[in-house]
Amino acid sequence: MNFDNPAIEIENLTKEFGKHTVLNNLSFSIPRNKxxxxxxxxxxxxxxxxxxxxxxxxxxSGTVSVLGNNLKDLDPMKLREFRQNFGMLFQxxxxxxxxxxxxxxxxxxxxxxxxxxxxxxxxxEDLLLSVGIKEVSFARLPSELSGGMRKRVGxxxxxxxxxxxxxxxxxxxGLDPITTQMVNDLIVDTAAKNSxxxxxxxxxxxxxxxxxxxxxxxxxxxRGNIVEYLPVEEFKKSSNPLVQEFINL
Ligand SMILES: Nc1ncnc2c1ncn2[C@@H]1O[C@H](COP(=O)(O)OP(=O)(O)O)[C@@H](O)[C@H]1O
Ligand SMILES: [Mg+2]
Numbered sequence: 231m232n233f234d235n236p237a238i239e240i241e242n243l244t245k246e247f248g249k250h251t252v253l254n255n256l257s258f259s260i261p262r263n264k265x266x267x268x269x270x271x272x273x274x275x276x277x278x279x280x281x282x283x284x285x286x287x288x289x290x291s292g293t294v295s296v297l298g299n300n301l302k303d304l305d306p307m308k309l310r311e312f313r314q315n316f317g318m319l320f321q322x323x324x325x326x327x328x329x330x331x332x333x334x335x336x337x338x339x340x341x342x343x344x345x346x347x348x349x350x351x352x353x354x355e356d357l358l359l360s361v362g363i364k365e366v367s368f369a370r371l372p373s374e375l376s377g378g379m380r381k382r383v384g385x386x387x388x389x390x391x392x393x394x395x396x397x398x399x400x401x402x403x404g405l406d407p408i409t410t411q412m413v414n415d416l417i418v419d420t421a422a423k424n425s426x427x428x429x430x431x432x433x434x435x436x437x438x439x440x441x442x443x444x445x446x447x448x449x450x451x452x453r454g455n456i457v458e459y460l461p462v463e464e465f466k467k468s469s470n471p472l473v474q475e476f477i478n479l
Pocket of ligand 1: 247250252270271272273274275276277278279
């Protein structure tokens with residue numbers, strides 16, 4: 231597939247761990263301002279691919295470009311700075327247990343911006359409201375929040391530096407069906423709210439039903455290769471037997 235000005239461009243990416251080839255000459259690009267989901271069985275290489283996109287792994291060979299920057303050209307300091315383009319929400323929201331909701335969201339701004347305390351708190355509160363956390367919960371600790379609310383706070387924190395790319399690695403794994411639906415709706419809502427600045431959403435998932443409901447594009451990763459990559463409506467009709475097997479699980 232060809233996209234104008236993609237968010238991510240991967241060319242001939244191979245990653246070996248010892249004798250084990252985990253990504254095998256993989257090429258694909260992810261469009262801006264869309265929701266793209268990478269589906270695949272456990273062990274397919276999804277998290278490894280995500281770590282290359284973040285520059286946390288070095289390719290054995292091939293190139294990874296993000297927002298027009300070949301990650302190879304960035305030294306470790308520049309790379310750390312560059313990662314501010316990403317927001318992340320992982321399976322476990324990974325909040326700081328000893329910090330209130332609002333302080334969790336303020337944290338990246340305290341680390342990486344020169345905003346005043348007042349500005350930081352205001353922005354953190356606005357972000358919390360935007361993901362559906364009400365004022366009564368701003369000063370609560372993560373242990374005083376439900377699982378769904380922790381996800382919301384984690385998402386607000388992920389958005390704190392206005393990322394160009396929001397990454398979700400198995401954002402609903404281990405959640406009950408209601409919370410799962412809530413998180414999926416929140417991902418769509420967040421993409422829509424940040425669409426005017428062209429934010430790209432990338433989801434790693436093995437939840438087929440949700441993927442087919444919320445994604446614009448779906449890539450299927452199998453044994454280190456993208457074996458199918460289509461707009462969601464076409465993906466549903468894929469004749470690839472592996473994709474059909476996965477969809478009908
Ligand atoms: N740091 C590593 N060292 C060695 N092997 C790894 C490492 N990271 C992942 N792998 C292997 O790569 C394969 C793909 O893992 P992963 O990317 O986590 O898959 P997925 O996220 O699709 O479940 C697995 O066989 C895993 O054991
Ligand atoms: Mg994984």
